[in-house]
Amino acid sequence: MSDNKALLAKEGKLDVSQPLSLPRLSPKKIKTTVIFLVLCGMAFLFLLPFIWMLSTALKTPAEVTAKDTHIIPDKLMWSNFSDALHAAPFAGYVGNSLIVSILAVILTVFINCLAGYAFAKYKFRGRNLLFLMILSTLIIPVQITMIPNFYILKYLGWINSYAGLIVPRAAEAFGLFLARQYIMNIPDSLIEAARIDGASEFKIFRKVILPNIKPLIAVLVIFTFMWRWNELAWPLIAVSEQSMYTVQLGLAMLKGEHFINWTQLMSLTLLSVIPILIVFLIFQRYFIKGMVGSGMKE
Amino acid sequence: MVSSLSKWYEKRSIKIAPYLFIAPNIILFLTFMVIPIFFTFYISFQQWGMFGKPSFIGLENYSRMFGDKVFWISLRNTVYYTAGTVPFSAALGLIGALMLNQKVPLRAIFRTIFFAPVVVSLVAAGLIWSWMFNPNYGLFNEILSKFGVHGVDWLSSSTWAMPAVILTTLWVRIGYCLVIYLAGLQAVPDSLYEAADMDGANGWQKFWRITLPTIKPTTTFILVMEIIHGFMVFDLVFTMTKGGPGYSTTVIVQYIYQKAFTEGEMGYASAIGTFFFFLVMILTLVQMRLGREKQ
Numbered sequence: 004m005s006d007n008k009a010l011l012a013k014e015g016k017l018d019v020s021q022p023l024s025l026p027r028l029s030p031k032k033i034k035t036t037v038i039f040l041v042l043c044g045m046a047f048l049f050l051l052p053f054i055w056m057l058s059t060a061l062k063t064p065a066e067v068t069a070k071d072t073h074i075i076p077d078k079l080m081w082s083n084f085s086d087a088l089h090a091a092p093f094a095g096y097v098g099n100s101l102i103v104s105i106l107a108v109i110l111t112v113f114i115n116c117l118a119g120y121a122f123a124k125y126k127f128r129g130r131n132l133l134f135l136m137i138l139s140t141l142i143i144p145v146q147i148t149m150i151p152n153f154y155i156l157k158y159l160g161w162i163n164s165y166a167g168l169i170v171p172r173a174a175e176a177f178g179l180f181l182a183r184q185y186i187m188n189i190p191d192s193l194i195e196a197a198r199i200d201g202a203s204e205f206k207i208f209r210k211v212i213l214p215n216i217k218p219l220i221a222v223l224v225i226f227t228f229m230w231r232w233n234e235l236a237w238p239l240i241a242v243s244e245q246s247m248y249t250v251q252l253g254l255a256m257l258k259g260e261h262f263i264n265w266t267q268l269m270s271l272t273l274l275s276v277i278p279i280l281i282v283f284l285i286f287q288r289y290f291i292k293g294m295v296g297s298g299m300k301e
Numbered sequence: 302m303v304s305s306l307s308k309w310y311e312k313r314s315i316k317i318a319p320y321l322f323i324a325p326n327i328i329l330f331l332t333f334m335v336i337p338i339f340f341t342f343y344i345s346f347q348q349w350g351m352f353g354k355p356s357f358i359g360l361e362n363y364s365r366m367f368g369d370k371v372f373w374i375s376l377r378n379t380v381y382y383t384a385g386t387v388p389f390s391a392a393l394g395l396i397g398a399l400m401l402n403q404k405v406p407l408r409a410i411f412r413t414i415f416f417a418p419v420v421v422s423l424v425a426a427g428l429i430w431s432w433m434f435n436p437n438y439g440l441f442n443e444i445l446s447k448f449g450v451h452g453v454d455w456l457s458s459s460t461w462a463m464p465a466v467i468l469t470t471l472w473v474r475i476g477y478c479l480v481i482y483l484a485g486l487q488a489v490p491d492s493l494y495e496a497a498d499m500d501g502a503n504g505w506q507k508f509w510r511i512t513l514p515t516i517k518p519t520t521t522f523i524l525v526m527e528i529i530h531g532f533m534v535f536d537l538v539f540t541m542t543k544g545g546p547g548y549s550t551t552v553i554v555q556y557i558y559q560k561a562f563t564e565g566e567m568g569y570a571s572a573i574g575t576f577f578f579f580l581v582m583i584l585t586l587v588q589m590r591l592g593r594e595k596q
Contacts, residue, residue, distance in 0.1 A: 056429045120322060125315070150567055173325075204318035
């Protein structure tokens with residue numbers, strides 16, 4: 004463009020004293036283009052670690068340690084995945100994580116919606132106090148309860164068990180808070196109508212509340228699944244036997260083991276990330292809504 | 302008779318039902334949150350190894366803590382980590398949100414890309430970046446060398462391990478701040494900008510005079526969340542450096558974990574835990590108070 008301008012100026016066709024008016028490049032368009040390019044650059048930097056993981060996962064070990072570092076593998080080694088799965092009992096970790104995450108989702112979402120309903124729609128003694136107590140645990144660092152919880156798990160005989168991985172973390176203050184806020188918006192008249200029809204209190208929950216809170220359930224399911232799938236600290240204290248390792252615990256322990264190389268480790272990391280990325284891509288709307296519209300936490 | 306009985310039953314069930322509905326939650330909260338907190342306070346006054354019986358030693362764990370060099374190092378590292386992550390993730394998140402709040406093409410895709418690291422586990426992020434930072438074959442040093450910078454062995458250097466962990470954290474947290482800021486920005490009424498346009502304000506003035514003051518609650522929220530988050534850092538450090546080399550990346554939570562579960566000093570670890578509990582509480586309350594006053 005500037006070459007053009009110089010050329011035109013030379014030929015005397017361009018009046019330099021006038022502001023240059025090129026029809027399509029308004030300052031606004033220039034601004035948008037610059038912003039777009041910066042965003043592209045930023046997006047590239049954010050994607051690079053993912054690309055690097057994928058690239059390493061598909062290279063031969065020799066190519067990984069070759070002198071020239073490059074992104075696109077010479078040959079796509081899909082067999083890396085099966086090799087990695089043989090080198091470590093990773094399939095078992097995935098199984099454990101799936102069992103823990105899915106059961107935890109069912110339990111957590113159920114008891115949170117139930118309690119959220121009670122806090123939203125019933126008047127009872129101690130309601131505000133109990134709710135405040137639960138809410139205050141949102142700002143209490145979970146990590147300081149590690150030591151007593153270890154003894155409580157031991158006392159219950161829950162070390163190295165699914166129960167120990169699932170039950171203690173099922174009461175999620177975030178979920179309860181979200182459930183209460185959401186259910187408060189359901190009109191009382193619906194509940195009253197069902198009550199006049201002679202429905203039991205639990206039936207009201209089942210037939211009136213549950214069908215009306217599907218978006219809430221979606222958010223709770225997604226977040227609970229993500230937290231349980233991604234969690235490291237709790238499995239670290241609740242589990243000591245390798246057969247009970249979850250994906251994250253297994254991965255963290257594999258790093259630095261002599262029998263595993265970086266191709267294999269990146270293959271396994273990739274496998275661990277895929278489920279959550281797929282869930283994220285499908286339910287993005289809910290992820291972002293859940294994060295933005297609530298007293299969100301990690 | 303029958304109707305009065307059913308009415309009685311109805312009234313009763315309305316009274317009992319809520320307690321039954323909250324019971325599972327309350328029992329779990331009491332067992333795994335409330336009791337453990339008081340239990341931690343209690344253990345902190347005991348001499349207690351992994352096995353054997355606890356014995357009361359008063360404030361000895363606390364006096365030991367204040368004389369423990371590594372405790373102070375871990376505290377300093379926690380502050381270093383928080384100071385190195387929070388301002389940058391908040392500022393870069395805001396800049397990204399400001400850009401995405403314009404009418405640019407592919408906005409939804411950009412947002413997805415920036416947010417993706419948030420949903421990935423910290424273990425996975427830690428592993429990916431450990432490999433990025435590999436001194437011989439890692440991409441990070443390769444890129445640096447393209448700019449003529451000779452990279453270091455990041456995670457084995459007591460100077461550079463913490464910046465490496467901080468950089469990894471930024472990759473994870475910027476997207477979170479960005480999405481929260483984006484929601485905050487979309488709540489700023491257009492009429493404010495239109496009025497400013499009439500007064501002939503430029504973009505810079507509009508940002509400082511309108512945008513920033515209006516999204517102040519968002520900023521407060523992000524700072525509170527991110528600072529707490531920074532103080533509680535554990536997974537990334539555990540995955541990337543295990544607190545090393547030496548104690549150069551040892552942070553408080555990880556020091557508690559190490560004392561309790563590697564060295565079996567439950568009493569001493571609980572004293573640090575108690576200290577940490579009050580530290581985070583005070584920090585949160587102060588921040589909330591400051592945020593409220595400024596509004």
